[in-house]
Amino acid sequence: MSNPNRRPLDETRTEITALDQQIQQLFLKRMACAEQVAAYKLSTGDAILKPDREQYLLDTLGAQVPENLRQEYASMLKNIMRVSRKHQYAWMLDKEPNRLRLPLVPRLAHPPRVVYQGLPASYQAQAVQAMYPSASTVSHVKTFEDVFRAVQDGQADIGVVPVENSTVGTINEACDLLAQYDLHICHSHIDHIANCLCACSGAALDTVKTVYSIAPALGQCQHFLKSHNFTQKEAENTAVAAQLVAQSGDLTCAAVCSEQAAALYGLTVLARNINDDKTNQTRFIALTRGLSAEPDDNRITLVFTLPHDKGSLSAALSVCADHEVNLTEIHSRPIPETPWRYRFFADLEGSLCDPAVCAMIYQLSEELSTVRILGSYRISNSTEAR
Secondary structure, eight states, rough: OOOOOSOOOOHHHHHHHHHHHHHHHHHHHHHHHHHHHHHHHHHTTTSSSSSSHHHHHHHHHHTTTTTHHHHHHHHHHHHHHHHHHHHHHHHHHEEEEEEEOOOOOOOOSSOOOOESOOOOHHHHHHHHHHOOTTEEEEEEEESSSHHHHHTTTTSSSSEEEEETTTTTTEHHHHHHHEEEEEOOEEEEEEEOOOOEEEEEETOOOOOEEEEEOOHHHHHHHHHHHHHHHOOOEESSSSSHHHHHHHHHOOTEEEEOOOOOHHHHHHEEEESSOOOOSSEEEEEEEEEESSOOOTTOOOOEEEEEESSSSSTHHHHHHHHHHHHHOEEEEEEEOOOTTTTTTTEEEEEEESOOOOOOOOHHHHHHHHSSSSEEEEEEEEEESSSOOO
């Protein structure tokens, strides 16, 4: 039975529209005031973000709102203040573009010297071939850190390392080294990975007891490896594992590697495409010494730390949303010697050539504890599994 005292929905909506129009006019007035504040702070060098001032408004105005609506009001007020800051940063950056200085250098389209970790026929070697087929010198080193050192010391122009796998996630060692070394990402490549179980001629699945490979490759094949009760041992690289098994001549040992590695090191493929996920992919990055940017870049990577305040991560992510920059991935890593404090790695769509992206980075650099641009680059993708 209908309630005769219930107000028709259309009438309520009409009133809401009228209220929203009033809010719109107040919003425009507030943004005009924000520009006046920005002009004052531009002349005095004062910071835009004033946490004490914002907290005062939240406490004072929030106390005037009924308790059952206090949280909702606080959320609205925080959003208004954040958008106001966004407008001030954009206004100031428009007046003084040099407030965000990006020391960009020309990008090496055809680097002569490229280095990777492992041995020939590893997945990293294949990624190098896909990314830089014209490189005149391609060398390999023993560890990921050796790759970073070679580029930093000028022994190589580009270093290629894996940074993420679609099955096992982030390659933490590579991310930690990105934070440690002053290098930048200039290109990225996603390769479809089809792992194989490979052993010496004469071996069979029932003779194999121990399987060697790099930890991420083993992690990508856990269902297969555990179903055969294989003992798993880590090697420095998939190709290193293949070479190790080939040199041992031991029919009880096998390697998780590519078919290309099996062919190069004379192994027999006992099982193909043993990944848990048949769409298994790994993303590789190319590292160089200078920060570069091109208009057709489609990814930016940042690393940042946050003030130890309530809601600081949410506020940082909201800045990206305010600037309509799409966040594609974020993860945290512990900061050494500072227990329970973290640095955050974030991937965003876009290019440093885009003014909207630069405005977002400027705001983040002003409001977060630290912000470092790890790279502006384009991601390519292989079309065939191998």
